[in-house]
Amino acid sequence: MLRRAGEGGHQTSPALPQGKETVLKTKDDSESRSPVSIGGVTPDSRLRDLVERLSGQKVADCYQCGECTAGCPVAFAMDLMPNQVTRLVQLGLAEEVLACRTIWLCAGCQTCVARCPQLVEPSAIMDALRQIAAERGIKAPEGEIEAFHKAFLNSVERSGRVHEMGMIAELKLKTRKFVKDVPVGLGLFTKGKLSPLPKPVKDRAAVKKIFKELRKHEETADE
Ligand code: SF4
Ligand code: SF4
Numbered sequence: 331m332l333r334r335a336g337e338g339g340h341q342t343s344p345a346l347p348q349g350k351e352t353v354l355k356t357k358d359d360s361e362s363r364s365p366v367s368i369g370g371v372t373p374d375s376r377l378r379d380l381v382e383r384l385s386g387q388k389v390a391d392c393y394q395c396g397e398c399t400a401g402c403p404v405a406f407a408m409d410l411m412p413n414q415v416t417r418l419v420q421l422g423l424a425e426e427v428l429a430c431r432t433i434w435l436c437a438g439c440q441t442c443v444a445r446c447p448q449l450v451e452p453s454a455i456m457d458a459l460r461q462i463a464a465e466r467g468i469k470a471p472e473g474e475i476e477a478f479h480k481a482f483l484n485s486v487e488r489s490g491r492v493h494e495m496g497m498i499a500e501l502k503l504k505t506r507k508f509v510k511d512v513p514v515g516l517g518l519f520t521k522g523k524l525s526p527l528p529k530p531v532k533d534r535a536a537v538k539k540i541f542k543e544l545r546k547h548e549e550t551a552d553e
Contacts, residue, residue, distance in 0.1 A: 373422030377462075381419050384458035391448045392416045398442035398452045408432040412442050412452045419455060428468050433459040434475040477504040487541045490531030495524050 378389050392413070399411040410418070410432045418427035427433070436456040443451045460479075463470070470476040481500040485492045498515065502508050518524045531537065 371423065371425075374424035375422055377422045377424045377427075378419055380462060381455055381458045384461060385451070385454040387451050387454050387458075389416060389419050389450070389455065392420065392446075392450045393448060395447060397445040397447060398450075401441045401445045403439060403441060404435055404437050408435055412436070412456075415459070416450065416452060416455055419459070424462075427459060428463040428466065429471065431471045431475075432456070433463065434470045434472075434479075474501075474505050474507070477501055480504070485528075487538060488530075489528040490534045490537040491529070493525070493528035494518075495526055496528055498524075 381387070382389055394413055394417060396411075396413050398416075399405055399413045402408070402412050405411055408431065410427070410430045412432070415427055415430070415432055433456045436453060438453050438457075440451075440453055443453055446452070470479075478501055481497045481504065482492060484500060485497040488496070515524065
C-alpha cells in the first residue's frame with residue numbers, strides 16, 4: 331500500500347501550458363478496452379501510454395529503488411514520493427496521481443534524473459502528469475500553485491525569461507493575497523535579487539513564436 335507523506339509546505343515549478351484533452355489522444359485511444367476493477371479501483375489503461383508519449387520516458391523501467399525520492403530536495407513537502415508517482419503511473423491509478431500535490435510541487439531540479447540507475451526521468455513524468463491533469467480539467471490541489479505556473483509562463487512569454495517582480499505582481503493580482511510573503515520579498519529586493527524592470531532576452535520574437543506554435547499545435551490536434 332502506498333504511504334502518503336505528511337501535508338507539508340508548498341513549492342512550485344513551471345508547468346506546461348494548458349491544452350485540450352484531444353491533444354493527448356493516441357492511436358490506442360480508439361481501441362476499446364474492458365476496464366478491470368481491482369479492489370474497487372478501475373485503473374486507467376491509457377495513462378502509462380500517455381505519460382510515455384508525452385515524457386519520452388519508459389515508465390516500465392522504474393524498479394522502485396527509491397533513489398529519486400532519497401535525493402529529492404522537495405520530498406519533505408510532497409504528499410506522494412517521486413517513486414510512488416511513477417508506481418501509480420505504472421498501475422494506471424490516474425485519479426490518485428493526477429490529483430496529488432507532488433506533480434505541482436516538483437521543482438524540476440533534475441536531481442532525481444541524475445540519481446536514477448534506470449535512466450528514467452521522474453521530472454519529465456511530473457511534467458507529463460501536470461499537462462494531463464490540466465487537459466483533463468483536474469485542478470491543482472491549491473489554486474495558488476496553478477496561478478503561479480500561469481504567471482511564470484506569462485512572464486517568460488513576455489520577456490523571453492522570467493521577470494520575478496512582474497511574475498509576483500501578476501500572482502498577487504490573481505490570488506489577491508497581497509501581504510503574503512512580503513517580508514521575504516522585501517529581503518530579496520534589498521539584496522538586489524528582484525529587479526524592478528525586466529531584462530528581456532535579445533530574441534524575444536523567437537520565444538513568442540514558440541508559444542504561438544504551441545497554441546497552433548493544440549488547435550490543430552483538437553480538430
Ligand atoms: S530512481 Fe529511477 S528506478 Fe529508482 S525509483 Fe526512481 S525512477 Fe524508479
Ligand atoms: S526534479 Fe526530481 S528531485 Fe527535483 S523536485 Fe522534481 S522530483 Fe524532486
